[in-house]
Amino acid sequence: MLIPPPLSLYVHLPWCVRKCPYCDFNSHAAKGALPFEEYVDALVRDLDHDLPLVWGRVVNSVFFGGGTPSLFPPEAIDRFLQAASARLRFAPGLEITLETNPGTAEHGRFDRYLAAGVNRLSFGIQSFDDAALQRLGRIHDSAEAERAVKLAQDAGYDNINLDLMYALPQQTLAQAEDDLLRAFALEPTHVSHYQLTLEPNTVFYARPPKGIPDDDSAWDMQEHCQRLLAEAGYAQYEVSAYARPDRQCAHNLNYWRFGDYLGIGAGAHGKITSGAAQHVLRRWKHKHPQTYMAQAGGEAAIGGDEIVPAERLPFEYMLNLLRLHEGFSVADFSARTGLAADALAAPLAQATQRGWLEETDAGRWRPTELGRRFTNDVIELFLD
Structure with missing residues (x-):
């Protein structure tokens, strides 16, 4: 959910x-x-x-x-x-x-x-x-x-x-x-x-x-x-x-905990989760200030809308969470993405084997010292 x-x-x-x-x-x-x-x-x-x-x-x-x-x-x-x-x-x-x-x-x-x-x-x-x-x-x-x-x-x-x-x-x-x-x-x-x-x-x-x-x-x-x-x-x-x-x-x-944010202004980006529609929407506004001011308040000011595909959500989630020293829990991942824990099984196994992620006694996953040196490589494991 x-x-x-x-x-x-x-x-x-x-x-x-x-x-x-x-x-x-x-x-x-x-x-x-x-x-x-x-x-x-x-x-x-x-x-x-x-x-x-x-x-x-x-x-x-x-x-x-x-x-x-x-x-x-x-x-x-x-x-x-x-x-x-x-x-x-x-x-x-x-x-x-x-x-x-x-x-x-x-x-x-x-x-x-x-x-x-x-x-x-x-x-x-x-x-x-x-x-x-x-x-x-x-x-x-x-x-x-x-x-x-x-x-x-x-x-x-x-x-x-x-x-x-x-x-x-x-x-x-x-x-x-x-x-x-x-x-x-x-x-x-x-x-x-x-x-x-x-x-x-x-x-x-x-x-x-x-x-x-x-x-x-x-x-x-x-x-x-x-x-x-x-x-x-x-x-x-x-x-x-x-x-x-x-x-x-x-x-x-x-941002880093994959929270929502409403983006207002020229070129602003937003991310909004809909519980009713069960999707994550990304929206951005036109970048040029004069164009933005002329069109703000209507559909024309929107540079684009995208519903994030389910298969990309693990990557987008980790792109943010793996920047934090506190790491993440699988329960939080499911609540933020609507995906089951199985979606993380294979990349978590690979990251653990390579010494990039570790699971704490409290059940949270976080980057190791080695993992923090190779953040981009760790995140790429979660690409579909």
Whole structure:
């Protein structure tokens, strides 16, 4: 029996000051004044159109991603949240995250974001090395990054994530360590620490920068930084996510546990489970902001709908769950996919034989240390 899981709301705000050469997200460099009011109007129309998919369900987290959501004034964020909470059942005290670029942080805005209901900030720092930031095409420097985080803390924020990358062009192990030490000095509650990858359709993919560390050097950085994070009190709970006790990102945890999420905004993706129809629906919206705003609220704004075939569900489930250190239970798998335990028998046997997965005394399956090094290979076992 397919049972609808917890529900989140994702809101995509697609503009940024300048598109970074490594970024493959749906982001568009701002040209002139941005249509904040018109875009919020489109978001509300989009939400109204999708409401029948989730009617009566409780929303457990909200995430504003981009682009650079902090380009939007607090009043625009507040207006959307008021409209959304009037239409959806927001759980008491739900986590509401806003992605923030230090180069767009202004004194006096953070307290107004907090008043609007945003209770978690995620800063895209990437590095505290000014030369590295220039090579990455970032619009801020290290001093601006530190100042922005402190401004947010002064405004009352006590739940802050810092995004950092490693294996950057020309980066050494000592520089990767220094990035973390400077992050620790700011005392964030959460650190996202991930390797720079050259994604298709990016400038870096077409013209790779010089001096990218090789695989062995990148692995050395990863292992060393994982030790530093653990020693500083940040427990790893996902491939690239580390948190203080009880400060894991609720929104991302819902993604990784194969939860549902309503995707609103230009290029936003959603996943919705229907208990009545017994299927998992994926829906995405048109990517270009102008096209999206013109069509939001109607079928034309939908870029596509897909009912996930039953034979692909094991792979999609594992693509998310095997990123988590907590692993999964077979009962959870059946509830999230509607499939019997037999669907996992053969790949679980292979993964166990190769030493990639292990079953705990509590009956949960989780990646071994070896399995975490070969995550993609483990996941491929579950392809139909």
